[in-house]
Amino acid sequence: MAAREQREIVSRRARPAKAALSQDVIVSAALDLLSQKGMEGLSLRKVAAALDTGPASLYVYVANLDELLSLVLDRALGEVERPNDPAGDWREQLKMLLRSYFTLLIDRPGLAQVALRTIPAGPHMADLTETMLALLTRGGVDVGRAAWALDLLLLHSAGLAAEQDNRRHTSMDTLMRRLKETTDSMPADTHPNIRAAGAELYTGTRERYEWALDALINGVIDTPRP
Amino acid sequence: MAAREQREIVSRRARPAKAALSQDVIVSAALDLLSQKGMEGLSLRKVAAALDTGPASLYVYVANLDELLSLVLDRALGEVERPNDPAGDWREQLKMLLRSYFTLLIDRPGLAQVALRTIPAGPHMADLTETMLALLTRGGVDVGRAAWALDLLLLHSAGLAAEQDNRRHTSMDTLMRRLKETTDSMPADTHPNIRAAGAELYTGTRERYEWALDALINGVIDTPRP
DNA sequence: ACCTGAACACCGTTCAAGT
DNA sequence: ACCTGAACACCGTTCAAGT
Numbered sequence: 001m002a003a004r005e006q007r008e009i010v011s012r013r014a015r016p017a018k019a020a021l022s023q024d025v026i027v028s029a030a031l032d033l034l035s036q037k038g039m040e041g042l043s044l045r046k047v048a049a050a051l052d053t054g055p056a057s058l059y060v061y062v063a064n065l066d067e068l069l070s071l072v073l074d075r076a077l078g079e080v081e082r083p084n085d086p087a088g089d090w091r092e093q094l095k096m097l098l099r100s101y102f103t104l105l106i107d108r109p110g111l112a113q114v115a116l117r118t119i120p121a122g123p124h125m126a127d128l129t130e131t132m133l134a135l136l137t138r139g140g141v142d143v144g145r146a147a148w149a150l151d152l153l154l155l156h157s158a159g160l161a162a163e164q165d166n167r168r169h170t171s172m173d174t175l176m177r178r179l180k181e182t183t184d185s186m187p188a189d190t191h192p193n194i195r196a197a198g199a200e201l202y203t204g205t206r207e208r209y210e211w212a213l214d215a216l217i218n219g220v221i222d223t224p225r226p
Numbered sequence: 227m228a229a230r231e232q233r234e235i236v237s238r239r240a241r242p243a244k245a246a247l248s249q250d251v252i253v254s255a256a257l258d259l260l261s262q263k264g265m266e267g268l269s270l271r272k273v274a275a276a277l278d279t280g281p282a283s284l285y286v287y288v289a290n291l292d293e294l295l296s297l298v299l300d301r302a303l304g305e306v307e308r309p310n311d312p313a314g315d316w317r318e319q320l321k322m323l324l325r326s327y328f329t330l331l332i333d334r335p336g337l338a339q340v341a342l343r344t345i346p347a348g349p350h351m352a353d354l355t356e357t358m359l360a361l362l363t364r365g366g367v368d369v370g371r372a373a374w375a376l377d378l379l380l381l382h383s384a385g386l387a388a389e390q391d392n393r394r395h396t397s398m399d400t401l402m403r404r405l406k407e408t409t410d411s412m413p414a415d416t417h418p419n420i421r422a423a424g425a426e427l428y429t430g431t432r433e434r435y436e437w438a439l440d441a442l443i444n445g446v447i448d449t450p451r452p
Numbered sequence: 453a454c455c456t457g458a459a460c461a462c463c464g465t466t467c468a469a470g471t
Numbered sequence: 472a473c474c475t476g477a478a479c480a481c482c483g484t485t486c487a488a489g490t
Contacts, residue, residue, distance in 0.1 A: 133419035147426040148434050159381040193359035200373040208374050211451050219445025
């Protein structure tokens with residue numbers, strides 16, 4: 001994949017002060033904006049501004065905003081840590097890979113939303129897919145089930161990351177207050193379980209993720225396809 | 227909740243030809259637009275236009291777009307079928323409830339995206355939460371684990387619905403072609419598992435969902451919290 | 453072939469002015 | 472209290488005109 005990126009670099013002699021435009025440069029600028037300011041900080045116009053040009057210029061390298069987002073996601077996916085010891089514990093290796101994916105999405109506000117919206121296609125996504133299929137196969141799961149399991153696992157990490165990204169802006173207090181408001185406005189005994197669960201509904205970020213990882217893998221392991 | 231909605235109805239004597247504005251009317255119009263035209267068909271300005279008024283008028287009843295989306299989601303959630311036989315099979319009842327939620331999101335293009343973006347708060351969400359907690363408790367799961375499981379299950383249905391909504395616009399052929407393009411452009415033997423999985427990566431909409439439901443519930447059942 | 457300015461058709465939100 | 476027109480500060484995308 002490094003080769004693929006290098007192939008797009010363009011000579012900078014023509015305009016020494018200004019970075020030459022290329023798909024690569026555009027994707028980098030977009031990912032930077034997304035990482036620093038989240039989804040609201042990313043727009044074609046802002047990417048163009050960051051590159052000191054007009055929005056129309058980007059359309060030479062990128063078909064539209066959707067394609068740009070898809071490219072940004074694939075670029076980011078290159079940083080997911082993939083295990084390389086084919087003799088190691090497949091389960092632990094799978095969990096490490098997913099943790100790395102999750103952390104990546106959490107660290108770049110807005111990227112989780114992108115992951116849920118765009119259909120990922122690109123070299124890094126292909127590598128990730130291949131690695132996960134291999135790990136699941138090593139765990140005794142047949143290829144077909146592994147294909148479905150892969151979707152389940154990636155979807156969960158992206159979904160949870162997006163959820164926590166949303167909640168970053170809303171304080172726990174606000175959440176609990178809103179919950180209290182809606183439940184308190186109802187007859188006292190209609191929602192006993194919500195009352196019993198209480199803060200458990202929202203707390204436990206890290207442990208919750210670890211538990212979910214185990215629950216998902218356990219479920220995949222002992223649920224054959226119909 | 228019916229009472230809550232009725233309370234907001236306003237006299238229509240003042241303007242016989244034009245429907246009186248209220249939060250209720252606004253949410254209904256927004257849900258209609260979302261159901262018919264998807265996420266792109268929904269905007270504050272279009273809701274206002276549908277109600278034959280200007281966008282500024284809506285701000286009397288709704289704080290901003292986020293709040294409107296949250297209200298729309300909760301309104302739609304009222305249609306989720308909740309079981310009422312406390313002696314029935316909890317597992318089957320839980321699956322039916324989730325299927326109903328999933329179908330609801332699939333039938334209203336864009337709503338799945340809303341479900342993934344907004345933190346649901348409202349009477350219908352409270353009812354849904356309560357019912358799911360009760361079912362899981364009946365299945366022998368303690369309240370704390372049930373709270374986490376609930377999140378896992380709803381997140382999955384919403385995520386899968388959003389994924390399929392995205393793919394509605396992209397044909398299977400396009401997906402497979404793109405996949406082929408990226409994998410074919412690489413050395414032949416680096417991605418054997420992707421080659422083996424092939425179309426399985428994308429196919430099996432309904433069976434895939436049913437399998438995932440079982441896998442998730444199985445995983446929740448035999449994975450205690452740390 | 454690449455880049456650009458200007459325009460088109462939209463957004464959410466605010467605010468002063470009306471009733 | 473409710474409603475509105477007009478404005479503000481943005482969007483993605485297109486296109487004719489330049490180099």
